Amino acid sequence: MKTIYSSLRQDWFSNVRGDLLAGLVVALALIPEAIAFSIIAGVDPKVGLYASFSIAVIIAFTGGRPGMISAATGAMALVMVLLVKQHGLQYLLAATVLTGVLQIVAGLLKLGTLMRFVSRSVITGFVNALAILIFMAQLPELTNVSWVVYAMTAAGLVIIYGFPYITRAVPSPLVTIVVLTGVAMLLELDIRTVGDMGQLPDSLPIFLLPDVPLTLETLRIILPYAATMAVVGLLESMMTASIVDELTDTNSNKNRECVGQGVANIATGFIGGMAGCAMIGQSVINVKSGGRGRLSTLVAGLGLLVLIVFLGPWVKQIPMAALVAVMIMVSIGTFSWDSIRNLRKHPPSSSLVMMATVVITVATHDLAKGVFVGVLLSGIFFAHKVGQVLRIDRSLDAEGRLRTYSVVGQVFFASSEAFINSFDFREAVQKVRIDVSRAHFWDITAVGALDKVVLKFKREGAEVEVLGLDEASTTLMDRFALHDKPGAVEKRMH
Amino acid sequence: MNKVYACIDGLASTAGVIDWAAWSAQRLNTPLDLLHVLERIDRPLVTDFSGAIGLGAQEALLEELSVLDAQRAKVALEAGKRLMADARARATAAGVASVDVRLRHGELLDSVLEMEPDARLFVLGEHYRASGASRIHLDHHVERVIRSVKRPVLVATGVPFAPPTLFVIAFDGSPTSRTTVETVARSPMLKGLPVIVAMAGEDTAQAQRQLEEAWQTLATAGFEASMALLPGEPEDVLPAFVKARGASLLVMGAYGHSRIRQLIVGSTTTTLLRLSEVPVLILR
DSSP: OHHHHHHHHHHHHSSHHHHHHHHHHHHHHHHHHHHHHHHHHTSOHHHHHHHHHHHHHHHHHHOSSTTOOEEEOHHHHHHHHHHHHHHOHHHHHHHHHHHHHHHHHHHHTTGGGGGGGSOHHHHHHHHHHHHHHHHHHHHHHHSSOOHHHHHHHHHHHHHHHHHHHHOSSSOHHHHHHHHHHHHHHHTTOOOOBGGGGSOOOOSOOOOOOOOOOOSHHHHHHHHHHHHHHHHHHHHHHHHHHHHHHHHHTOOOOHHHHHHHHHHHHHHHHHTTOOOEEEOHHHHHHHHHTTOOSHHHHHHHHHHHHHHHHHHHHHHTTOBHHHHHHHHHHHHHHHSOTHHHHHHHHSOHHHHHHHHHHHHHHHHHTOHHHHHHHHHHHHHHHHHHHHHTOEEEEEEEOTTSOEEEEEEEEEESTTTHHHHHHTSOTTSOOSEEEEEEEEEEEOSHHHHHHHHHHHHHHHHTTOEEEEEOHHHHHGGGGGGTTTTOOTTHHHHHHO | OOEEEEEOOSSTTHHHHHHHHHHHHHHHTOOEEEEEEEOOOOOOSOOOTTOOOOTTHHHHHHHHHHHHHHHHHHHHHHHHHHHHHHHHHHHHHTTOSOEEEEEEESOHHHHHHHHGGGEEEEEEEOSOOOOGGGTTSOOHHHHHHHHHOSSOEEEEOSSOOOOOOOEEEEEOSSHHHHHHHHHHHHOSSSTTSOEEEEEESOOOHHHHHHHHHHHHHHHHTTOOEEEEEESSOHHHHHHHHHHHHTOSEEEEEOOOSOHHHHHHHOOHHHHHHHHOSSOEEEEO
16 A cells, blocks of 8 residues: 555656646657658558557556657557558557557566567667668658758758757747648648648547457468567567666666556557557657656647647648658657767677667568567677687696696587687597586587597597586586486486 | 664754654663665756757767756765764764664665664654644655554654653553553663553443553553543544643554555544654554
């Protein structure tokens, strides 16, 4: 009771003024993004707007990271493009619900803790790839268009980055949109507007079941997309949570966040919204504007709904060029520019992991694949580095008959080759003593390597003695620890 | 379980907390630890409503926030150090031989729970006390600590300290309050002081008998004890009784009722704690 009460108070009402103002700033900033991401995904703007409302509001209650903003995102939109193109909106809604189910399962299985295997370089790569993809998604709006669109976009960027020098009390992306919409309407410019991109919300969202046949065939279609969206959504949410943790110097509950994202996506699928997740850019904007608690997320979601329902007719008039300018800002803000400066400072392996994540993601348009390759590469590089922590000292007794090798360090698949190569089999000695008491044998490759060394010496006619194998092989015991007696590894070896 | 911890915060009741803690430490013959927790203030200092994120927005924001936090924390740390130095001087002047200070970050409750295994007694003050009729909410720091720790807690008030000359035990015949009486009888802390066992409620034979038993326990332990049976509800009559008799301390057991009942009607302990003008010692 004590903890629930105090955390409720802390999460919701410790910063009411800051949360209200920041929530409104975020609500305003969410409108262009939600529309732009719907357009990336190939659905009507209302799908993204409803999703952003629903996800933000639900996450305010169910999320594990107060102050983090979740809504319809670019990362998720990029995953669903093909599904929408081939099967249509209804399958997207079903996939959204399934994504939520998978995320809840992940949360209950406490997979949030798996994030520790995703290294800093992979996270940077993910963020950079996301920024590049968001930028690339704007290019269709900028190709084969009249000079007016370029002029509008440029003017938009000037306002976005210049207006904060005049005042920081009003969101500059909003000013951009209002000014550019006004100019386009006054001059009756013939350029594309949001209204040309599809239907906008004209009412409050209503509950509806996705109109798909409940068959295995449907599952076969949506499962790959749902699984990828679940992974991408959780990855971005966990990353964003870490970023907000770092910015505010507080902790978050990662597994609760997984379940919360799942609940939000299920509900969103049932009101006709697309899947979403946490947003890095918006969360940074929220923290920057003074938002810290759950109230900021709730205000962002509710504010968004009120704005779109009341401003619907005006939203239709927003020129696409204004949205493109906002999205260019988002991609610039999302990109980690430090990572370019750090390319030469960081170890080459880290830079390579980062670059590989970016290249794979941009090439496949699939953030999950990029992260997978990044994690794999960092694992390999790590194994390689740890494999070098191996030293073998040799000494010869006075008569030159006993050769002692003492092994210090980690012996496993990546270092077993080096381990074998550091013994001198050509040397003719009577007795060889291998002291492994300060070494760790991590896997059967390592045990096999020792086996091979012993056998080779025996074949050369030397007497072999292995010291301290019990200590060395305790790391191997994880599976056998309960029923194996000391020395069992030795027995298994011979 | 051998230390008296005084949780101080530099507000009105701090002097009382130190004095009571020093007195208790001497009575119990234990070392005294002064604990001050530097709590985080979550109110953000940066407010930029431009909603624009530029190059390296995240890095720049982190830099800005951490610099501001660092400045704020440095000031708090400096103030905390000064507070502790004053507190140590006061406790030493009061005659405590061994005084230690602890300055910690985080939440008071977390630090208190961490210290609990070697605590004999916690002394804390109300951080906030409204005057007059608006005294409805007990400071949540104090309440959380009382609800969470198993060790005795002495809640000091803003009343200036004077060595106690008389104390009152709030008694209601329940097992909790009998344990309270037994604990007082055993402990060296209040030994030798005159005590009144006060019970609020109807004058029944059972109440008389229970009161008699409590008196007997204390008298056997060598206390100069007397009894009082007051008609009325404990929260109405006890604070006034304590004041009328000029007692310096009210002793009671903590939270005997079920959690559900506490949530709905509030507990006698909380109410008494809120209304009492003299320090209250709460025993488990």
